[in-house]
Amino acid sequence: MASAPLYKSRSGWNALLPQRIAREDVxxxxxxxxxxxxxxYTGLAAARRxxxxxxxxxxxLLEASTIxxxxxxxxxxxxxxxxxEPSANAAGFSADWATRQFALARAGFDGLRKLVETHSIACDWDEATPTVTAAATARVEKSARQTRQTYLDWGLVAQEYGPRDLQRMIGTDYYRYGLQSLTRALVQPAALHRGLADSLPETVVLVENTQVVAVGEGAPLRVQTNRGEFVADRVFVTNNLHARSLGLVQNRMIGIYTYGAFTPELEDGELARLGEAxxxxxxxxxxxGTTMRKTGRRLLIRSGDSYERELDPxxxxxMLTELYRRRFPHMRAHAFEHVWGGLTAVTHNGGFYFGEARPGLYASVGCGxxxxxxxxxxxxxxxxxxxxxxxxxxxxRLKQKGPNWLPPEPFRGFGATTQIAWEQWQAGRER
Ligand SMILES: Cc1cc2nc3c(=O)[nH]c(=O)nc-3n(C[C@H](O)[C@H](O)[C@H](O)COP(=O)(O)OP(=O)(O)OC[C@H]3O[C@@H](n4cnc5c(N)ncnc54)[C@H](O)[C@@H]3O)c2cc1C
Known part of the structure; x- marks a missing residue:
């Protein structure tokens, strides 16, 4: 596993934006x-604060890739x-635990919204578009209904959608039940990411295309990169899964790739086939299962999971064409203009690593x-x-549990790939 992500293809979202010149000056x-x-998002927020x-x-602020x-x-x-998150089903989570997670997520959301407003970040911030958590099978409809009941018990509004509502809205009879999701806004993520980076306070020196390969022990801390050594009193490790390659949070996170694709811009007739909304x-x-968005004049689709290795484009x-065709067989074509993979960190119990790992070395990683x-x-x-x-x-936050221990390879890989295969099979039409 590489010590920083090198993807096989560009992010479709980033490809839709104008060319940007990376900040690379040492x-x-x-x-x-x-x-x-x-x-x-973690590193940018830490730098700003x-x-x-x-x-x-x-x-x-050192970034191995580009913004x-x-x-x-x-x-x-x-x-x-x-x-x-990453579980879609809320049933089984205690109210106390959920309240604590909500408090964190809401503070993150409110903070982002304020930054977008203050810096006029053009990221298509959208709180009005309907977003639905949808089930295609009877078994998953049952668990989605339980999730809705849990939301109601937590005092949340959770509108329901029947198959006809869904068909009208999104243009397919693939789903049998939906509930209002816990999405508070939709954004163009690459535009948000760029806007946050470009509005950092002047005292933050961002250097892109610079990969940290090691952080030494003792004080001060020596930070080795592919562009020479830097020295600091404090180091913040906010590179998610790749903290492992710096010797941190090993045996507690695995890397799961998931995949996204954009159709080309669709003509009016084709867009109408994607529902009234x-x-x-x-x-x-x-x-x-599969995430989708009708956004701009395109359909976005995200699905698939692979352990530690990015699949061939x-x-x-x-795979994504098949999932698109299944849901919208009536489209004239099922072509994609952009297809890409992305890496997430997954922990067994969903916990993040958060805190001071050793004197002067702080980390927040493990976000799935x-x-x-x-x-x-x-x-x-x-x-x-x-x-x-x-x-x-x-x-x-400091009282919350961190990620628990995972067995070493080859047991870890065997366990993860077996579980992915089993859950994918079990998902059936939900995929
Ligand atoms: C296809 C896909 C769809 C997703 N959908 C959603 C969604 O809709 N909503 C949502 O909230 N989340 C979603 N996620 C998850 C979300 O993108 C991540 O949880 C989030 O980006 C994590 O933020 P982070 O700052 O912790 O890590 P990252 O965003 O991964 O940032 C870590 C950064 O560290 C850099 N880095 C790595 N190693 C080094 C090194 N050695 N030296 C220097 N820099 C290094 C990386 O290049 C990277 O830019 C999705 C993820 C994928 C892949």
Whole structure:
């Protein structure tokens, strides 16, 4: 496994945006009070908060890839407050646990919304489009109904959709039941990611295409990169799964690739076949299911899971085409203009690693889903932890469980691939 993600194809979302020039200049000084590894949502939020708390100090933010090309710009753009992520089903989660997760996700969401407003980030922020968690089979409809009851018990509104409502809205009779999802907004994720990076305070020095390969022991901390060594008193590790290659949180996270595709821009007649709603979102009610969005003049589809290795793009295209055709057999064509893969970290119990791993070394990693809002709040809280700030949210975050231990290879790989195959088979038409 590489120590930083090198994907086989560009993010479709990023490809739709104008060309952007990466910030690659190596700063004149190599000595910083703080270095952050990884400029996803977690790293960006940590950098911003550190700059707010210590406006006179420069922060070095190192990104192995470019802004918009990492998982942050490859995702489906759902800003979710689902406490059970990556599980779609809320049944079985205690009210107390859910309340604590909601508090985190809502703080992340509110923080992002404020930044988008303050900096006029053009990321198609959209709180009006209907988004539905949909089930295609009787078994999963049953669990989706239980999830809805759980939402109601938690005091949440959860509108229901019958098969006719869904057909009218999204243009297919594939689904038999839907409930209003816990999405609070939809965005163009690469545009959001770019906007957040480009609006960082001036004291944050972002350097892209710079991969951290090792962080030394002792004080100060020596940070080795493919572009030379930097030195810092504090290092923040916010590169999610790739923390493993820096010797952190090993045996507690696995890498799962999932895949996205965009159709070309569709003509009016074809767009009309995707239902009456001008825009919509569908999330799967089964963990191995398919996410979709009607966005702009395109259909977005996301599905598939593979353990630690990115599938070949041709194979991905064939898989996603089949899932698209199944749902919308009446479309004239089932072509995709962009197909891409993206890596997520998955932990066995859904817990993140969050805290001070050793003196001066802080990490927040292990985010498998809803990472746009959850990464944002975790990065902010990590900066506050390192700066000695206190809040009820931080205190509560520190009390939450981290990821539990996973057996070593080959048992881990065998277990994960067997479970993926079993759950995919079990998902049946939900895939
Ligand atoms: C296809 C897909 C769809 C998804 N859909 C959604 C969705 O709709 N909503 C949602 O909330 N989440 C979604 N996610 C998950 C979401 O993208 C992640 O949870 C989120 O990006 C995690 O944020 P992060 O900052 O923790 O990590 P990342 O965004 O992965 O950021 C880590 C950064 O660290 C960099 N890096 C790695 N190693 C190094 C190194 N050694 N040196 C320097 N830099 C390094 C990486 O290039 C990367 O940019 C999806 C993910 C995928 C792949």
């Amino acid at each position: 700063p004149a000084t190599r000595r910083f009070r703080t270095i952050i590894v990884g400029a996803g 550190l700059a707010e708390l210590a406006p006179d100090e420069e922060v070095l 918009g090309e990492g998982a942050a710009g490859r995702n489906s753009g759902y800003l979710l407050i689902n406490p059970g 001008p825009r919509w979102g569908v999330l799967p009610a089964h963990r191995m 041709d194979k991905v295209r064939a 889903g809803a990472g746009v809002v959850r990464g944002t709040i975790h990065g902010k809280l990590l900066a506050e932890l390192a700066s000695g700030s206190q809040s009820a949210l931080l205190t509560d």
